[in-house]
Amino acid sequence: MKSSRSATNNPSQPLDAVKLELAIVIGLAIGVLLVVWRLDAGHWVELGLLAATGFGAGGWLAFRTRRAVNRLTGQQD
Numbered sequence: 001m002k003s004s005r006s007a008t009n010n011p012s013q014p015l016d017a018v019k020l021e022l023a024i025v026i027g028l029a030i031g032v033l034l035v036v037w038r039l040d041a042g043h044w045v046e047l048g049l050l051a052a053t054g055f056g057a058g059g060w061l062a063f064r065t066r067r068a069v070n071r072l073t074g075q076q077d
Helices: 013-038 043-073
Strands: none
Touching: 013 043
């Protein structure tokens, strides 16, 4: 099995790390959803936790995807 850090000519290699992070973020979001589901707090608190998780995860994935695409096209970060 090849290392993810090995130098190859595969142009989609930087996006493989983003795919892995997407899987991790989905797992974390499901975990937060289960916690909020069992949490006995006000509706606004639960909505705030879900919104913060969504915005944080979405922002992180957008940032990482933009860096990977810039790296593929040869632009500076």
